[in-house]
Amino acid sequence: MDIENWWPLLDSSTQKWLINNNGDVVPSSTLSQIIAQAGHPTADTSWVGSNVPEEFYLSDEATDWIEKIANDEPSVSE
Template sequence: MSIRQWWPKLQPSTQRWLMDNNGDVIPGGIVSEIVAAGGPPTGDPWWGDSMEAEGPVFPDEAIDWIEETANDENPK
């Protein structure tokens, strides 16, 4: 499922956290909410679990999408 499909299912506070902390390691509670909303499970290669990170992070294209959304650059 695309980020465009599950993003609206997240709580506004979760969306705000993801925008404010874009590119950071995603806490377990937020990962669980993303999975419950239909996003990728933690074992999915969509998650960019990098060597430097201490947990799951979004891949570059998702980080870009979230940044565009935060800046109101994505069409509805």
């Protein structure tokens, strides 16, 4: 599932955290909320960035998308 699909399913506090901390390590509690809406990420999931033990990052594509949302810019799908 793409970020455009699961983003509106997140609660507002999670969205706010992702906007305010865009590009940072995603805490496990936030990742759990994303997975609850988007399903477990696979190797070809577009919103998955670098993944090392104990750290999860969103992809550059997802980070850029969130930045557009934060700046009230229309997304590609709009």
